Amino acid sequence: MIEKACVLSGNDINRIIRRISHEILERNRGAESLVFIGLQKRGVPLAKRIAENIEKFEGIKIKTGKLDITFYRDDIGQNVKPTAQITDISFEIENMNVILVDDVLYTGRTIRAAMDALIDFGRPKSIQLVVLVDRGHRELPIRADYVGKNLPTSRDESVEVKLVETDGEDSVMVIEKE
């Protein structure tokens, strides 16, 4: 038996994204030095949504990019290899405040890989991390700067994020594996 519990609805996600957009602006005192990079795959639409909010609030154009971390993983050779998705960062990140966006923060290994990948594109002034859900169980000394929802989970559970752009609907579910 697989049990599912819906922890965030579409409206919840919208409110979270608006709140985080404000937090980012507050912490960075505006958006002039900001660029947004979403991690493939669901960080990409999340980054886009936050950037669109900020464009609306501040009336300026925000740059967004996509990052795939497949080639920076630390478990290459252990798992089945996925096909890498597109990385597209067509702007300078040198001296910018990079807002890195992902859906779920778990062990921290993806973010470690993402930071290594980013550094190959230049030396940002800072990297700040946005996650929709922080489910705990960190294996590396990494934390998020902006968290949508802290969701204590057990390792037997998994968190399923769906977004309109990738899955046709907005929701976050906790799934209990048998």
Added chain:
Amino acid sequence: MLRKKSIIDIDSLSMEDIGLILSNADSFLEISGRDVKKVPTLRGKTIVNLFFEPSTRTKTSFEIAAKRLSADIINFSSSTSSVKKGESVIDTLKTILSMKVDLIIIRHSDSGTVKMVDRFVNIPVINAGDGKYQHPTQALLDLYTIKKRFGKFKGLKAAIIGDFINSRVAKSDISLLEKMGVNVTIVSPTMLLPEDFSGMNVKHCIDDVIEESDIIYVLRMQLERHDRKFYPSTMEYNRFLSLNMDRLLKMKSGSIVMHPGPVNRGVEITDEVMDIGGELGKKIAIEQQVTYGVAIRMAILYLILG
């Protein structure tokens, strides 16, 4: 899946393998366009480039591919090694295997050597040119070039022109293109065709295909493999098979010219065509083939060793 597998010929690749290689190549093409053209993916892996026959682009292409993936690559050419002192292929391999390498890339002028090597060693082997037999990574980069230019394979018309009998590129390309649904015509003088070419679509003059083809694939005249005279004179060859300006102008819009390199200028392609720029120059995809070759080889190394 390609993991830990060898690539010896096209037949041994599944459609899934081919799809994975092509889709990963897109990511590696992007990496090759960065300022820092390197990812840490294959750090700590050792690859040997074992070339018993001269090569510039294939060897360099594999070398750059390996380096961009952070693997260590050792170049081993027969002209600078103990092979000159009479060491056999097997003894050379034993020496290399004793040094604990993870993958061997091999080229040899005797057909079948690569297969023999693959049976002998217990690590993956990539065929980088096996006598007159096959050259699968060339075919894959050619396929990728076609994908990038046309976005599809089915229904395209390709003409492969020139020295068929001595060409390992032709054998791999025909096999792969037909597998993907491209209609292939071979244009070659009878002397440069195998004894039995039944089942193949054969023409003898480039003018028979020039107007209708989407892809004009010009083969290199394999002068070093000509142990006898296969055609009367260069002039004769030019008349029936060379790609010259008149013929280039007859090619349909959107069509492309490919060549595995190095080009024998004045034999299979004229100087004029090779040096053409502007709008017409966009038809010549030869340099793109080289660029895409690095991405394809990165994808192959990653899928086998990653």
